[in-house]
Amino acid sequence: GSDNGFLLLIATFSLGDARPSRCNRGWHQFGTHCFRFEETLRSWTEAERHCQSLGGHLASVHSWKESRFLETLTVGSPLTWIGGNDGGRWSWTDGSGFNYHEWAQGEPNNYNGVREPCIQMNIGEKHRWNDEVCQLLVGFKLIVACRP
Ligand SMILES: [Ca+2]
Numbered sequence: 001g002s003d004n005g006f007l008l009l010i011a012t013f014s015l016g017d018a019r020p021s022r023c024n025r026g027w028h029q030f031g032t033h034c035f036r037f038e039e040t041l042r043s044w045t046e047a048e049r050h051c052q053s054l055g056g057h058l059a060s061v062h063s064w065k066e067s068r069f070l071e072t073l074t075v076g077s078p079l080t081w082i083g084g085n086d087g088g089r090w091s092w093t094d095g096s097g098f099n100y101h102e103w104a105q106g107e108p109n110n111y112n113g114v115r116e117p118c119i120q121m122n123i124g125e126k127h128r129w130n131d132e133v134c135q136l137l138v139g140f141k142l143i144v145a146c147r148p
Pocket of ligand 1: 110
């Protein structure tokens with residue numbers, strides 16, 4: 001409830017953290033971005049549209065550390081959409097450079113010859129990435145990233 005949020009804020013200051021969080025309640029900061037994990041059933045396209053309605057995009061990933069942070073955010077590590085999209089070459093919906101990846105072994109593979117232009121994370125024991133059909137709905141979750 002809101003009381004808990006208030007107490008948490010007090011605790012942050014009483015611990016002497018000189019840098020107040022720039023993220024709104026319910027969002028988690030990594031670097032200069034705020035992230036939020038939502039457990040909802042959406043296609044990748046619907047997920048990205050939802051993120052934009054919140055002022056952000058599906059998360060882009062640029063380092064091992066950032067990837068581990070996002071993995072922690074996805075409690076229980078369900079299959080989760082991130083913002084990678086293949087429009088001839090891979091890019092992120094937030095416009096940042098596609099300079100990092102954690103493909104699972106054999107991915108991206110456009111499985112069975114079907115175009116798979118969207119990325120889901122938390123595939124397999126190592127929680128890597130898979131290219132997937134964007135329209136899939138069941139069991140998929142999303143991470144929202146928003147620039148402050
Ligand atoms: Ca695939």
